[in-house]
Amino acid sequence: MNPELALVLLMLAVSMGLFIWGRPRMDVVALLVIIGLPLAGILSLEQSVAGFSNPAVLLIASLFVIGHGLVRTGIAYQLGDLIVKHAATSEVRLLVFLMVSVALLSSIMSSTGVVAIFIPIVLTIAKRLKISPATLLMPLSFAALIGGTLTLVATPPNLVVSAELVRNGLQGFGFFSFTPIGLLLLALGIIYMLLVRRWLGGNKQANQDTTRNSLSELADAYGLTDRERRLLVLPHSPVANRPLDELALRQQYGINVIAIERPRKFRRVLELATRHSQIRAGDTLLVDLASPAIALAGAYQELGLEQRPLPISYYRIHAPQMGLAEVALPPESTLPGKTIQELGFRSRYRLNVVGLRRQGKALPGLLVDEPLKAADTLLVAGSWENINKLYGQSRDFMLFNLPAEIDEVAPARDRAPFALLSLGVMVALMVSGLVPNLMAVLIGCLLMGLFGCISMDSAYKAIH
Structure with missing residues (x-):
């Protein structure tokens, strides 16, 4: 028995044992095998993923998972806040800052990966500024492509041409040989996008959820x-x-x-x-x-x-961490006649009652001793997790109005440093060329899952 066969049989035995044990999930075990076979030198990466028909499909799907991990940990929203902060209220500054950022990042890693990472960031910015996503998505695509002209490693054709020059006894290109031309193309691309943005849907606001208040x-x-x-x-x-x-x-x-x-x-x-x-x-x-x-x-x-x-x-x-929600008293509620102090919202539900509306009008002053009446509406403040726990908690009240910002909640915010680490490992592997881009992205996905930045269910949702 040769060593390669012994290693394959060992991996098969371990995989079957994990399948029987049920931990980790079977799809995670399968992904580990797909990565393990090429790393062990038993198969090439192309052979390992041959069942997916086209490796590019798997690459793009995996990059969407990476992008979703950045959303779940709140990094995408923080990057969006940073871009909006530098752009202030100027759509011109926003477009310039976005294109420069994307082009620079694309100069050291896959443009496809950069686009997949920035798509949720751009959609968040468009929603906050109430502008059409098309105004930013087209410049995002252009900037990622132009970034391929900034450095030697930005795109495979640059490396191929440089290697061919060396093979024929000529001097190859340096890391920044393409940069002067790339910067000129980036400047022209930004000017072009500033001129044509009005035809990209810039006069239309992004679709807003009019059924929910902010x-x-x-x-x-x-x-x-x-x-x-x-x-x-x-x-x-x-x-x-x-x-x-x-x-x-x-x-x-x-x-x-x-x-x-x-x-x-x-x-x-x-x-x-x-x-x-x-x-x-x-x-x-x-x-x-x-x-x-x-x-x-x-x-x-x-x-x-x-x-x-x-x-x-x-x-x-602090919208990603805490928020507001309206709580209504249904007709069968036993709470009318009781005061807010007697409800004990802070001690029982870890929420603060900060407002009371009666017959459509907000009551002023200190409300803790205010007796409740039928059809009153309470406004509670606290963490999104505790707000969501109100569903089905009692027949005496019902949670009926959640603000639109709940869509920006980051359920794995405490995992943000690990998400950045996973992203950094992926980018480093891509830039160094130690492994193919697809392998680097798959390793990044596994690290995201290992550190709890994403769950398998959320990963599938990101792809779908």
Whole structure:
């Protein structure tokens, strides 16, 4: 028995054992075998994926999985925020920044991969800015193709021509030999797209979900906008190192703490407030005031708090992590007559009641002692996970209006560093040429799954 046959039999035995055990899933085991056979030198990659007819189909499908992993971990939305931030409100700056970013990335990796990664980012940007996706998708495609003219490794034909020159005793191309021509083509491509963008659907807004309100619309409907504040806990504040339920800020001062921005080494993390949340010096409290006049009454000074800038609603800033939802009282509800304090939403469901609407009008002031009436509508704030848990929780209320931003929720946000690592490994393998592009992408997909950035069900959904 030769070593190759022994290795094949071993892989077959291990695969059968994993199939019987049921962990990992059978499709994951099959993918491991597809990657393992070429890496072991038993088959070529083309032979290993011959059952898929065309390797390009598998490559594109795998790149969609990589892109979906970036969406599930929130990286796509963060990149979209970064691009929008640099572009401000200018569609011209947005198009230029997008094309330059895509072209530079395409200069070191597969243009197909870059497009697959940027498609969800571009769709997110178009939705947020309410512009037609076609205005950005066509420039995305052009920039990815132009990126192939920027470096030697950007596209296979560059390498083929350079290798042929060397084979005939001539000097091959350097890494940046194509760059001057590529930069000129990129500049001309950007100018062209700026001129023709009006015919790419730029005068049409992206289709919006008119059946659902946005977070901003919900906040305005309940009068939250004027009541939102960011308050810094000063070093010698009397509220520092004490739990929220002990402070009784809502009852005594009309200050309802929704969430806490807590500094870490290189970033600030968001923690949703509960009755047991411990306040620390240096924290920034996201609060809902019973009345905007509270700050004038000296409460901030008494509590050792300092107001910080809040350019837009903090619900919009932290939309991927927390949100708002409307809760209605059905006719058979037993809650009418009870106060919001008696409902215990924060302790039972880890959600804050921040608004109450009666007969279509939002009630002002401190609502904790307000008796509920039939057909009242409550506005609750908290994490999307806890909001979704309200489905079917009780016959006394029903969750009926979720804002459009719930589509941008990143269920695997804590896996974002691992998603970046997986993407980095894939790009490094592509650039180095150690393995074929298809192998690099498949390894990236496996790493995404191993680190919990994607599930197999979400991977199939991304492809479909």
